[in-house]
Amino acid sequence: MSDNEKVTHFGYQQVPWQEKQQKVAGVFRSVAGKYDVMNDLISMGSHRILKRMTIELAGIRPGHSVLDLAGGTGDLAIKFSRLVGETGNVVLADINDAMLEVGRDRLIDAGCSHNTQVAQVNGECLPFEDNSFHCITIAFGLRNITDKDAALRSMLRVLKPGGRLLVLEFSTPTNKALAKAYDAYSFAVWPKLGKMIVNDADSYQYLAESIRMHPDQDTLQGMMDSAGFARTEYFNMLGGIVALHRGFKF
């Protein structure tokens, strides 16, 4: 099957393979200005705690090179910039120019411009040399990439041997009652909040749907194994609503 005939999901819709990237870009252009406010509202602040837990498992030391992929508004990149210090380097990368613009401004405001770079990249074909980074993080971003297997292979290529990938992403709740409550909350409340705050209910309807279409914990771990990552594991957070996957390159 040629790329022109292939289809993929965009939320619950089936769309041509080539179109998903543009559609996702449209979602993030629409919400970029109030992305952090919306994240705080829909997660009730918990996304900040989940990102802290990601940072703690990242094992960043002064002098390290870190790629924060799909880094959007830069909240992880700011923390990494401080952890790697003067001798380290952080790249804030995202495919979306509107999100990167917000992230770049936040990095400058936080005094992090001395050891950070901003790059507009496609996660499926990262434009970095082999073995460039000690750590790659992708927080709530893998879900939106069309070819996740290609993206994982690309991340493995640019990791240094001994380096690690951390994928923080919505996943599958481990408890049925929690799953029902979470479904009710996300489908009923998120689009309404989106309508109120950014005048865009569709983007948050897409968010709720795309989470359900994303591979569950074990499937994603298998995908990381297939891409060539070693010692893969995952940590369920908030009862599996979010999972943090980790894998190493050896």
Next chain:
Amino acid sequence: MSLKDQSRSPGLLSTTALATAERAINTALRTDPATAGKLAVHSGRLVAIEVTLPPLAIYALIVEDGVELYHRSDATADVAVKGNPMDLAAQLLDWNTRPGVIGGPVQITGNSDLLQELQALARQLHIDWGALLEPITGSELAQQLDYGARQFFGWARQAASRLVDQLGDYVGNESGLIPSRREVYEFGQDVDDIRMDVDRLDARIQRLRAARSGSNEH
């Protein structure tokens, strides 16, 4: 940090507690720009605090606008302090110490000058409660609350100091749980006396043994 440590799942509650503590410290620092500015000079330094009971490690990274707290770090700390929570608090916040009650030994490794400078900054920190409360209560009430808070914390510090003194007196003099300096000295003297008595007895036994073996040979 060992691989075993790295594979431990980070705890949601403990991470939330640490985030709350970090927020409280940074909010306090924002109300005292002079101290915050002096702290910012040490930006990039890492302080490890290891509490022995309950076992807990906290890493404080000093950044330009305050501190960031973490439960784990792969970086080498500039200075590490280890001890029980009360002894650490007494050491870091310069509380009134009383051997046997509070202010016991704290293990310090690394740059102790940095630790002393941070202790001095903690003592100097002057929280402007008025500035914190003004957006909520308005300036007049905020000033009153600021005054009240200063009075309260001043009283609380004095009360805590008195409590430590009285506990020290009780534990040291009345309960008999902790010996006084004189009692320790007398105990040492008694031990020395017994040791000398035992040495003398041992010498006498050796002499008697030698005399007995000499008479048997005749």
